[in-house]
Amino acid sequence: xxxxxxxxxxxxxxxxxxxxxxxxxxxxxxxxxxxxxxxxxxxxxxxxxxxxxxxxxxxxxxxxxxxxxxxxxxxxxxxxxxxxxxxxxxxxxxxxxxxxxxxxxxxxxxxxxxxxxxxxxxxxxxxxxxxxxxxxxxxxxxxxxxxxxxxxxxxxxxxxxxxxxxxxxxxxxxxxxxxxxxxxxxxxxxxxxxxxxxxxx
Numbered sequence: 001x002x003x004x005x006x007x008x009x010x011x012x013x014x015x016x017x018x019x020x021x022x023x024x025x026x027x028x029x030x031x032x033x034x035x036x037x038x039x040x041x042x043x044x045x046x047x048x049x050x051x052x053x054x055x056x057x058x059x060x061x062x063x064x065x066x067x068x069x070x071x072x073x074x075x076x077x078x079x080x081x082x083x084x085x086x087x088x089x090x091x092x093x094x095x096x097x098x099x100x101x102x103x104x105x106x107x108x109x110x111x112x113x114x115x116x117x118x119x120x121x122x123x124x125x126x127x128x129x130x131x132x133x134x135x136x137x138x139x140x141x142x143x144x145x146x147x148x149x150x151x152x153x154x155x156x157x158x159x160x161x162x163x164x165x166x167x168x169x170x171x172x173x174x175x176x177x178x179x180x181x182x183x184x185x186x187x188x189x190x191x192x193x194x195x196x197x198x199x200x201x
Contacts, residue, residue: 005044007045008055010047018192043065049083086152089104102153105151108147122163128156130160131201141187150169
């Protein structure tokens with residue numbers, strides 16, 4: 001069973017549908033006992049960093065996330081879910097992130113010819129071997145929607161990058177924690193393969 005965390009963020013239902021398409025059983029929940037029993041946990045989301053952290057704390061999902069991560073349950077953050085796993089974000093300067101991983105979320109810098117937010121398909125490079133990307137070729141295209149990007153403290157955890165005026169850490173893996181800035185649930189067959197790889201970790 002895959003627990004998908006419900007904290008009033010956008011885009012949660014499409015993640016649920018993608019896993020169901022793969023034949024995975026899911027539960028959309030904010031119940032601590034259901035999250036603890038789950039085989040895998042997913043933190044999806046679209047929205048504001050500060051509002052999302054407020055909601056995670058309101059539902060005490062911040063405690064649930066730390067608990068399942070420490071227990072070793074495979075955990076996947078998607079888009080805003082990736083950003084929340086880190087220490088801070090330029091979007092909400094006085095708000096602490098979950099601090100599960102070390103790094104900061106920065107605003108994509110303005111540059112000639114680049115529109116912000118970064119919306120659309122972009123290719124991935126794989127600087128380190130990632131379990132989410134088994135069977136996926138270098139240069140595969142995935143779908144992004146974001147104005148802020150990850151700069152991880154340690155390059156060793158970065159398993160996928162993309163270029164959009166700056167080198168973007170597009171995906172990270174550390175032990176049982178996985179995260180991607182792009183939307184695998186909107187990334188066609190490549191995205192479904194990534195979700196399937198997570199379901200089989």
